[in-house]
Amino acid sequence: MWSYQAPLRDMQFVLEHWLQAPEAWRRSLVFEALDLPLAVQVLEQAGRFSSGILAPLNSIGDRQGCRLVEGRVTTADGFADAYRAYVEGGWPALACAEALGGQGLPQVLDAALQEMLYASNHAWAMYTGIAHGAYLCLKTHAAAWLQERYLPGIISGETLATMCLTEPQAGSDVGLLRCRAEPQDDGSYRLSGSKLFISGGEHDLTNNILHLVLARVPGAPTGSQGVSLFLVPKLLNQGQANGVACDGIEHKMGIRGSATCSLVFEAAQGWLIGEVNRGLKAMFVMMNSARLHVGLQGLGHCEAAWQNCRSYASQRQQMRAPSRPAGVVAQAADPIHYHPAMRRVLLELRATSEGMRAIGYWVAHLLDQAEHDPQLLARQHAGQLAQLLTPIIKAFFTEQGFRQASNALQVFGGYGYVTEFAIEQTLRDSRIAMIYEGSNEIQANDLLLRKVLGDQGQAFDLLLAQLREESRLGAEMPQCADFAAQLANLCSALHVLVGEVRERSLEDVEYPYRAAGSFLQLCGLTLLALAWARAARVSRQLPEDDPLRAVKLETAGFFFSYLLPQAEQHMAAVRGARARLAFI
Template sequence: MWSYQAPLRDMQFVLEHWLQAPAAWRQAPAFAELDLPLALQVLEQAGRFSSALLAPLNSSGDRQGCRFADGRVTTPEGFAQAYRAYVEGGWPALACAESLGGQGLPQLLDAALQEMLYASNHGWAMYTGIAHGAYLCLKTHAAQWLQQRYLPPIISGECLPTMCLTEPQAGSDVGLLRCRAEAQADGSYQLHGSKLFISGGDQDLTENILHLVLARIPGAPSGSRGISLFLVPKRLDSGQANGVRCDAIEHKMGINGSATCSLVFEGAKGWLIGEANRGLAAMFVMMNSARLHVGLQGLGHTEAAWQNALAYARERKQMRAPQRPPGVAAAEADPLTYHPAMRRVLLELRVCSEGMRAIGYWAAHLLDQAEHGSEEAARQRAGQLSEWLTPVIKAFFTEQGFRQASHALQVFGGYGYVREFAIEQTLRDSRIAMIYEGSNEIQANDLLLRKVLGDQGRAFGLFLEELREEAEQGVQWPECQLFAVQLNSLCAALEALLGEVRQLAQEDPEYPYRAAGDFLYLCGLSLLALAWARAARVSRVLPQSDPLRAQKLQSAQFFFSYLLPQVESRMAAVRGARAPLAFV
């Protein structure tokens, strides 16, 4: 009772019209041979893999879960076979450099791939989701010999990596970690300690696993300034098992197909990545990639919830609706799609899914521009915007993933609460994304304190420039003029609010921490405003006969009428946070 089909038509709309990505590819030597037809072929094949191989394993993987016996993890039936097909299709190499054996395609296409994987089977995709971040981490910080030895098996899919940060006493505050690394005469280190909540810490998809582990070298400074990063393989080149073992897996509320492991390091051999005591800087390359991917999980959940809720609402007939579409004869009972309350829910699902897709793909496109853009100023601007977008995408998208899954469950009524209709799994799976890879509260603090107040509002100002530019272009077209007026009003309100936030932060150091959550949500709504104003404008290039043209304008009208008004309440909440919070 659960299905998924990749939204290839809307993906094409975002790539071709919203982003105008093919024009940018032509300007970048790294992507000069890539054009839209080739990109669409890649996405079509990714969609086929996701819908044909992964989606059928989603519910069964949830019911079976992972098994742990004799120190080994067994993944649900079909997971290992699907991974072999994933490797044979060359998907691990998609956005890796050609010089290292990758396909050299943009991170934009990889973002679309990740959306499809998470939408079709979140539990399975947890094993592959961290691989690109590990690739970037090693490529940026590891010694040359480590890159030569361990990048090829990551790119080929022969090995899967993990990210080992959390310890029982050190979750979000990694400065409290106790795992230690002792230098050896041969230049390696021996690691001792334990880690928990390690996704894919053990699995039966690959023979070897590459653990990227944060640990402390004896004598290092206390806190986060004394943390180093190490690469610790499960198996050494000799074939001998390294001193790392899984001693338990967690029994979770969701993503049951993903093995969440406790690992014990008992003199495990590893090698330093980057400089000693600067492990967080190296790890953040991996974590920033992971945070974008986690945001895409929220998008994937919203898309899957939308597809399945719409399919059910079209089939389920209940009562007579107040109105029917033109030309539809009266009946004893009408589909749920005719009832205003359900139309309201379904439109919000569609608008959030398609709006987040535009913004999520924009962030990935900015990463490509930051690395491969032809002009230094444009590369710097793209980098600033992508850094500002990252915490918003991680937190806002994942909150929407859970919120919209809950809305979709409501469409199913009582059936949504039983396992035969797997929307309840989507609700359970989506909840974890608000916690891991830096909780949403941490993302909000990072956004307001570091990326807005901390940089004197420069990156935030770039976003306001995007809003103003869109308003200037939209005002030229009658059907977009109202959206343009609302964008200009939003810009003025955001600028005024930022001035107030700065003043209040100077008067009360705790104030920005109290206001951060609402400020981030406000930024998310503002990004959706940009998404839909632009979507309405660029949809004008589509033929009048194309239903997508009218649909985009309809969706933009819904957003600006029904969802944008939430901006006022969030602004009021940001201002209201000047009131101190009592200790409880």
């Protein structure tokens, strides 16, 4: 009763028209051989893998979960075979540098791949989700010999990686961690301590697992300034077991097919990545990649929910609707998608999923530009924008993934609450994304205090410039002029609001923390406004007989009429946060 098909037509629309990515690829020495037909072929193959291999395993993983016997984890039926097919397809190497054995394709195509993986089988994709971040971390910070030894396995998919931060007493505050790393005469370290909530900490998909572990060396400063990062393999060079053991797996609300492990390190051999006491600097290369991917989980859940409730609503007949499309004869009972309440939910799902796709791919495209654009200033601005938008992507997308899955469940009525229809699994699976890789509350604080107020608004001014330019272009097209005007008004209101927040923060140090959550929601809605203003404008480039042209304009109209008014509520909440919160 649950299915998934990759939304390839909309993905192509975003790449070709919304981003105009092929033009950017032609300007880049790295991607100049890539064109749109080749990119579409890659997405088509990824779609076949996701819908044909991963999606059928989604409910199996939920029912079976993982099994831990004598320290070894067995994944659900079909998971290991699916991973072998993933490796044979070359997917781990997609966005890795050609010089290192990768395919050298842009991160925006990897973002599309990740959306498909998470939409079709979130639990399975947890095993592969951190791999690209680990690749970037080692490529940026590891010693040359470590890169030579371990990068090829990550790129080929022969090995998978984990990120080991959390300890029982140290969750979001990694400065509280106690895991120890004792230096050895041969230049290695011996790590001892416990970690928990480690996704893929033990499994049967690969023989070796590379654990990237935060720990303290002797004499390290207290707090986060005394944390170092180490590579600790499950198996050492000759295949002998290292001092790493899985002593438990969590039984969870969702993503049950993902092995969430507690690990014990007993004098496990590892090697320093980066500098001593600078582990967070190295780890955040991986964390930032992970936060974009977690945001794409929210997009994947929203898309899967949209597809399945749309299909159900077209078949389920209940009562006579007050109106019908032209030419449809009245029946004793109509498909529920004719009823206004259901049309409202379905349109919100479509507007949210397609809008988030444009913004999510934009951030991935910005990462490509930040690394490969031939112009220095363009690289700098792309990097600033990507950093600004990352916490919004992580927090806003994951909240929408959960919210829209809940809305979709409502379309199913009572059937949505039973396991046969599987929308309840989407709801359960989506909830974790709001918590891990930095809770959404932390993302909100990071956005407002560090990314907006912290740099005197430089990055935020770049975003406002994007909004103004889009409103200017849209104003020149009659069918888009109203959308452009609303976007321009929102841009002006945001500029004023940030000035007010900055001024108030000088008087009340806690105020931006109280306002941060509402401010992030406002920014997320603003990004959707940008997405739909541009989508409406560039859809005019499509042939008049292309159905997508009318759909984009129709959905943009729905967004600006029904969803954008929420911006006023968020602005009022930011201003209302001047009232102090009582201590409980």
